[in-house]
Amino acid sequence: YTSDQKIKIRPGRYTIKINSDGYASLEKEITVKLWKTVNAKIKLAPKIKPFITDEARGLELSEDKKFLYFFDITERKLTKLNIKTKEKKFLSDTIPFDVEKVFWSPDKKRVIIFQKNDTGRLSGALYNTNSNKKLSLPEETRSPVTWSKDSKLFAYTVSSLDGFIKLQISNQDGLNTQNIMDVLPAKFVRWLGNGKIFYYPEDSDDENTTSYLINPREKKMTTFLNKNITNIKILKNNKKEERLIYETIDDS
Numbered sequence: 001y002t003s004d005q006k007i008k009i010r011p012g013r014y015t016i017k018i019n020s021d022g023y024a025s026l027e028k029e030i031t032v033k034l035w036k037t038v039n040a041k042i043k044l045a046p047k048i049k050p051f052i053t054d055e056a057r058g059l060e061l062s063e064d065k066k067f068l069y070f071f072d073i074t075e076r077k078l079t080k081l082n083i084k085t086k087e088k089k090f091l092s093d094t095i096p097f098d099v100e101k102v103f104w105s106p107d108k109k110r111v112i113i114f115q116k117n118d119t120g121r122l123s124g125a126l127y128n129t130n131s132n133k134k135l136s137l138p139e140e141t142r143s144p145v146t147w148s149k150d151s152k153l154f155a156y157t158v159s160s161l162d163g164f165i166k167l168q169i170s171n172q173d174g175l176n177t178q179n180i181m182d183v184l185p186a187k188f189v190r191w192l193g194n195g196k197i198f199y200y201p202e203d204s205d206d207e208n209t210t211s212y213l214i215n216p217r218e219k220k221m222t223t224f225l226n227k228n229i230t231n232i233k234i235l236k237n238n239k240k241e242e243r244l245i246y247e248t249i250d251d252s
Contacts, residue, residue: 001143006037020044058102058113069108071099078111078127093127093224110172112154114143124156126174135174146191155197155216158184167199169216180216188232193242200229 011034011053019025023044030038055073062069065083069091073077076099091111100122101114111207116121124137124145140158142165147154156168167180187202188211199209199221209228212221231247 007078016042018042018044045079057099058104058111058232059091059107060104062108063106069104069111071095071102073099077205078129080108080129092127092132092134095112103143103145103147103154105147105154105172106149107151109151110147110154112137112145128173133186137174142185142190144186146189146197148191148195149193155180155190155191156184157187157189167197167214178216180214181221182203188229190232190234190244192234192244198232198244200232 056070059070069083097115124141169214184201188200190198
């Protein structure tokens, strides 16, 4: 849109706001000087339509980047979405309670969810997305959960009767559970490609900012970083080598 219209205004700083159907709104600040003409060139960007219009929780992309997996809050079902055709496939029956956390296995054949039950407490359940079978996890099971890279094992913590938090590992069907060691409650847990587990306690503060590497086979823990971590990600390069990216309060 172009216009030859001229508007006379007093010298000073002004904010121009522009809205147009089908485009993202934009604001631009200009400075007008005495007896000067300002030609404001503004380019509006088209609005980006959301790919998923339904509310989604636990959104993850498949390894081949052809499908999205998530919990559909509107339908209350675990869902697989074909990115190209936008065809949906539901992987579970309707889940009656509010789902708070979703942990997909790397191969997307299993998923662990934590939902609020009728008492308001979080309870965990393991779903087989191929057979739609559900296994309720022990009431003491806590979030977060992490899966091994081959999707055959998952690690999690449980509250024990003696008051300690225990790190446990089960197979992909929730069986053959092993106690690994006593730990503090987890804030971040990630199973790395080298078979070790990155573990960061949730009650870390300015005086206790230690994260650990846990070797589940040897049941040994070693100090990893002494930083107050606010978020972590695991990225892979073209050679499929892993990099642990972490954010801290002071830097990234």
